[in-house]
Amino acid sequence: MTLSQVVGWLIGVREHLVDPGGGGAPRVPRPTTALVVGGGIAGMSAAVVLAERGIRVTVLEAAPALGGRLGAWPEVLADGIQVNEHGFHAFFRQYYNWRSIMRRIDPALAFLKPVAGYPVLSGRWPAEEFGRLPPAPPMNLLALLARSPSLRLADLRRMDRDAALPLLSYHPAGTYAEFDDTTADALLTSLRLPDRARAMLFEVFSHSFFNHETAMSAAEMIAQFHFYLLGNPEGLAFDCPDEDYATAIWQPLARHVTRHGGRVVTGVAAARLDRQPDGWRVTAADGSRYTARHVVLAVDPPALAALVAASPGLVAEAPRLVARMPAFGQAGPPYAVARYWLDGDVRADRAVFSGVSRQPTLDSVALYHRLENESRRWAERTGGSVVELHAYACEPGVPAGELAERMRVELCRLWPEAAGLRVRELRARVEARAPAFAPGSHAGRPGTRTDAEGLYLAGDGIRTEFPSALMERSAATGISAANHILRAEGAAAEPVRSVRPHGLLARP
Numbered sequence: 001m002t003l004s005q006v007v008g009w010l011i012g013v014r015e016h017l018v019d020p021g022g023g024g025a026p027r028v029p030r031p032t033t034a035l036v037v038g039g040g041i042a043g044m045s046a047a048v049v050l051a052e053r054g055i056r057v058t059v060l061e062a063a064p065a066l067g068g069r070l071g072a073w074p075e076v077l078a079d080g081i082q083v084n085e086h087g088f089h090a091f092f093r094q095y096y097n098w099r100s101i102m103r104r105i106d107p108a109l110a111f112l113k114p115v116a117g118y119p120v121l122s123g124r125w126p127a128e129e130f131g132r133l134p135p136a137p138p139m140n141l142l143a144l145l146a147r148s149p150s151l152r153l154a155d156l157r158r159m160d161r162d163a164a165l166p167l168l169s170y171h172p173a174g175t176y177a178e179f180d181d182t183t184a185d186a187l188l189t190s191l192r193l194p195d196r197a198r199a200m201l202f203e204v205f206s207h208s209f210f211n212h213e214t215a216m217s218a219a220e221m222i223a224q225f226h227f228y229l230l231g232n233p234e235g236l237a238f239d240c241p242d243e244d245y246a247t248a249i250w251q252p253l254a255r256h257v258t259r260h261g262g263r264v265v266t267g268v269a270a271a272r273l274d275r276q277p278d279g280w281r282v283t284a285a286d287g288s289r290y291t292a293r294h295v296v297l298a299v300d301p302p303a304l305a306a307l308v309a310a311s312p313g314l315v316a317e318a319p320r321l322v323a324r325m326p327a328f329g330q331a332g333p334p335y336a337v338a339r340y341w342l343d344g345d346v347r348a349d350r351a352v353f354s355g356v357s358r359q360p361t362l363d364s365v366a367l368y369h370r371l372e373n374e375s376r377r378w379a380e381r382t383g384g385s386v387v388e389l390h391a392y393a394c395e396p397g398v399p400a401g402e403l404a405e406r407m408r409v410e411l412c413r414l415w416p417e418a419a420g421l422r423v424r425e426l427r428a429r430v431e432a433r434a435p436a437f438a439p440g441s442h443a444g445r446p447g448t449r450t451d452a453e454g455l456y457l458a459g460d461g462i463r464t465e466f467p468s469a470l471m472e473r474s475a476a477t478g479i480s481a482a483n484h485i486l487r488a489e490g491a492a493a494e495p496v497r498s499v500r501p502h503g504l505l506a507r508p
Contacts, residue, residue, distance in 0.1 A: 022495075039060070041067075044257070058292065071085065100495075117129060137229065166187070169505040182439060296482070328441075337390050338400070466501055
């Protein structure tokens with residue numbers, strides 16, 4: 001790496017405007033309507049922007065509560081009610097668009113607290129720490145290589161440096177053209193890394209996207225390596241809410257949309273979509289109907305495919321969308337979440353969040369009684385702890401209770417003191433709603449615009465032409481979908497931001 005490349009990298013590692021926004025009146029010049037199907041991050045991001053610009057927006061959410069895979073709901077325990085959640089999420093600091101939406105409810109984002117450290121645990125090797133690296137590249141990468149006990153100087157000499165170059169050369173078009181048909185597993189194998197380095201540095205990373213490396217596009221892994229580590233000045237630092245997601249995020253966002261003239265309806269599932277002379281009609285499972293000039297479908301891939309399949313008129317209105325759904329609607333592998341209320345605590349020096357490598361089931365551990373206020377109060381009152389175990393890509397067909405017990409046993413191997421804690425309450429579930437990023441799928445992945453006028457898509461499985469992932473991709477596509485509607489109606493659009501668009505060694 002030459003000095004000029006380092007300087008160029010440091011100059012280029014900053015927040016980039018993907019869409020500058022603006023371009024119209026602050027509010028729509030005439031009354032118009034929009035319907036958002038799905039009340040998760042993508043749907044509510046779209047609804048916030050649309051409502052603020054004066055569009056009468058209605059959000060339809062099938063579940064009883066907002067949030068999708070960031071959802072939260074009350075859980076009745078033997079000694080009272082506690083809020084349960086869909087799973088731990090790290091709010092990385094390069095989530096520019098999602099943080100912009102959350103600033104509507106807390107301009108200072110005071111409810112987000114930094115999480116110190118990010119260890120990766122293993123039953124075979126000492127823990128590896130990711131959370132205390134310098135934030136900006138290339139120093140974070142150099143520090144990782146210098147500090148990591150999993151990758152020594154001799155290992156670097158033996159690895160295939162040519163095979164590693166694509167990790168530094170992300171290009172939004174070129175990377176997918178060259179590597180989308182290759183599996184992440186094949187790319188990692190080509191690096192000739194020691195098994196320990198591969199397990200501790202890369203496999204944990206790929207599992208975080210709810211996909212197995214053997215069935216995940218190498219291009220997608222390169223893109224996310226760039227997005228999280230090499231393309232932003234914030235690095236791997238992240239924060240988490242100090243209250244449950246419903247209290248901290250969803251209830252305030254719903255109030256924000258309502259204050260701006262919108263409506264949020266929960267417990268209503270969209271069952272069919274039909275074109276009307278002046279827009280669209282959505283028929284719900286309970287027979288109710290909702291009409292609007294514009295529609296944003298912000299649901300997970302299986303739900304989107306099911307809705308499209310149940311809407312025969314889309315064959316004529318949006319043939320490309322219909323053709324893409326059979327492949328796109330295949331979700332990634334199942335993921336399991338188990339929240340344990342225990343009668344004691346683990347060691348005081350255990351991290352609030354830990355990744356896990358090479359366990360058969362367990363991928364992460366989160367100590368909610370050291371993270372969220374309600375769980376902290378429960379632990380103080382009872383002397384117990386609230387521990388969440390998460391499997392990001394687990395074996396299909398296994399009941400949630402069995403997966404929860406497998407994860408608990410694996411945790412006890414890593415943290416022996418956990419074996420002496422009695423389970424007071426357990427809530428476990430297994431679902432398969434995360435998008436798959438299968439090799440060769442990028443070209444057929446739908447974007448925010450469809451081939452039907454007034455119909456848009458949003459979500460973490462939707463294609464973007466700039467680096468994004470997980471919660472941030474949901475928010476970015478939600479805002480982008482809203483921007484298409486705003487520009488069509490003559491109103492100013494919302495800015496959309498992302499990380500550096502190219503890798504250090506990539507030619508723009």
